Structures are given as C-alpha cells and as structure tokens.
Amino acid sequence: MDIERWFFEIWELKRSVVGITPKMLTQTLKELEADGLIDRKVYLEVPPKVEYSRTDTGKDLLPFISQMRSWGEKHMSAN
Helix, strand or coil: CCCCCCEEEHHHHHHHCCCCCHHHHHHHHHHHHHCCCEEEEEECCCCCEEEEEECHHHHHCHHHHHHHHHHHHHHHHHC
C-alpha cells in the first residue's frame, strides 16, 4: 500500500493489511479517527461506500511512519 496516498476505501485496507481481522481493522480505524489522525466519509449509495483520509495531523506523521517502516523492514530481513 502506498502510504503517501491521501485516502483509502475500506476494501483497499482489508486487502493490504495481511492477516488483519475485520473486527481489528474496524477497531483500529475507530481509534485513529478518535485520535484525529483520519477522517471517515460515508457515501449514501448502494453498495455502501466509506472512504478514510488523513487529517493534517495524520499527514504530519508520514515521515515518522516511513522511517519506522524502513527500520522494521531492515530488521525483519536481517532475521
């Protein structure tokens, strides 16, 4: 998943986060929304559509998230 993108639909998140249960994904998204890191937009259409986008605060965290991802990938490949 391209973490530089501004918004995602729920199906994209489910597909890109390997092994996450729907319950855990929903819980995590609710927590991120409560913390002001993402916004949730519901479209009244059939089938229902929900988009998640980063707030300005969430966008400010991208450099730190990228660094943590790089660190994790480096250390995972070493093991």
